[in-house]
Amino acid sequence: MKRVLYYLGLVLLLSGLLLVSCYEKRSTDKERENNWAEKRATMVHQLRVYGIEDERILKAMNSIQRHKFIPERYLGIAAPYGDHPCPIGHGQTISQPYIVAYMTEKLHIQPGGKILEIGTGSGYQAAVLAELGAAVYSIEIVPELADHARKALSAQGYEKVNVLTGNGYEGWPEYSPFDDIIVTCAPEHIPQALVNQLREGGRMILPLGVGVQRLVILRKISGRIEKVDDLPVRFVPMVRRP
Numbered sequence: 001m002k003r004v005l006y007y008l009g010l011v012l013l014l015s016g017l018l019l020v021s022c023y024e025k026r027s028t029d030k031e032r033e034n035n036w037a038e039k040r041a042t043m044v045h046q047l048r049v050y051g052i053e054d055e056r057i058l059k060a061m062n063s064i065q066r067h068k069f070i071p072e073r074y075l076g077i078a079a080p081y082g083d084h085p086c087p088i089g090h091g092q093t094i095s096q097p098y099i100v101a102y103m104t105e106k107l108h109i110q111p112g113g114k115i116l117e118i119g120t121g122s123g124y125q126a127a128v129l130a131e132l133g134a135a136v137y138s139i140e141i142v143p144e145l146a147d148h149a150r151k152a153l154s155a156q157g158y159e160k161v162n163v164l165t166g167n168g169y170e171g172w173p174e175y176s177p178f179d180d181i182i183v184t185c186a187p188e189h190i191p192q193a194l195v196n197q198l199r200e201g202g203r204m205i206l207p208l209g210v211g212v213q214r215l216v217i218l219r220k221i222s223g224r225i226e227k228v229d230d231l232p233v234r235f236v237p238m239v240r241r242p
Contacts, residue, residue: 036067039081043097046083052101060131061101069122069152070094090142092236094122095184099233101128103205106217106230107180109134114175116197118168118206119184119238123149126161129182136161137175139168141239169240171197178202185238186213195225207235 044062052058067080071088078086085093104125109115111133117126120140126149129136138161140146146165153161164172168183169191176197183194183206190208195218198204204218215230 036065036081039079040066043081043083047098047101050098052098052105054101054105056132057101057104057128060128061097064124064127064131065156066094066097066124068156069124069127069149071122071148088122088145088148090145092121092142092145094124095235100125102231103182103184103215104128104132106205106215107182107203109180113179116172116175116178116181116194117184118171118181118194120149120163121145121184123153123158123161123163125182125184126163127153127156127158130158130161134180137164137172137178138162139164139166139172141165141167167240168238169193173197180204181206183207183238184235186210186233186235187238190216190218190225195220205230207233210237 040062044058047058047061067075070080070086074087074089078084080086081097083096083098085096088094109129109132113134115129115134115136117129117136117138120126120138126136126138140149140163143165146163150163153159153163171193177199178197179199179202181194181198181202181204183204186207186209188210190206194204198220200220200223202220206216207213208216213233213235215233217228217230219226
């Protein structure tokens with residue numbers, strides 16, 4: 001009888017320790033998520049200070065867990081919600097939050113719009129577009145990054161974002177024309193295939209140039225392209241592969 005009571009007491013003790021351990025883990029996880037949420041709120045406040053006015057974009061970037069789109073091994077290199085790009089491997093980065101918000105705002109995204117993104121990278125920009133209600137078609141030339149983006153987007157509930165491993169210079173003619181096109185890597189010249197896949201009245205924004213780069217905003221009017229030079233920027237080059 002004493003042995004039975006001993007084992008029963010041992011089981012209860014171990015169960016209690018397990019419950020305490022689970023509770024502590026949940027508490028730690030909750031504290032960690034609250035910490036990330038505070039950092040997101042600080043990021044959004046900074047975006048307001050910088051002049052981002054579209055409340056839909058600010059709300060989207062306040063809700064999307066940017067740190068979840070950065071491969072874990074790179075999280076300690078640069079603060080995910082800091083005012084700077086963050087490395088994601090393969091010589092690529094996740095863009096500075098302000099640039100993400102600024103480029104998105106310049107496109108005037110509408111719910112239900114069909115958007116082509118060139119340079120999926122981490123998948124974060126695609127998540128912002130999807131959060132605004134757009135149908136997103138995104139192309140990434142680095143297979144490992146395309147795989148990462150698909151997993152990150154799916155894990156965060158953006159399963160409907162379409163990610164293609166392919167050459168961004170060719171666009172995605174199967175789903176053209178697109179209402180808007182956003183390019184998050186810098187070509188030397190505006191790819192004609194992308195111009196061809198932009199609908200009449202549509203906008204395209206991209207960094208342009210080698211070394212010295214500038215954001216360029218294009219508008220397709222009566223079959224012709226109107227071009228406006230915008231901010232000086234620095235993006236990774238747009239890779240062309242056979």
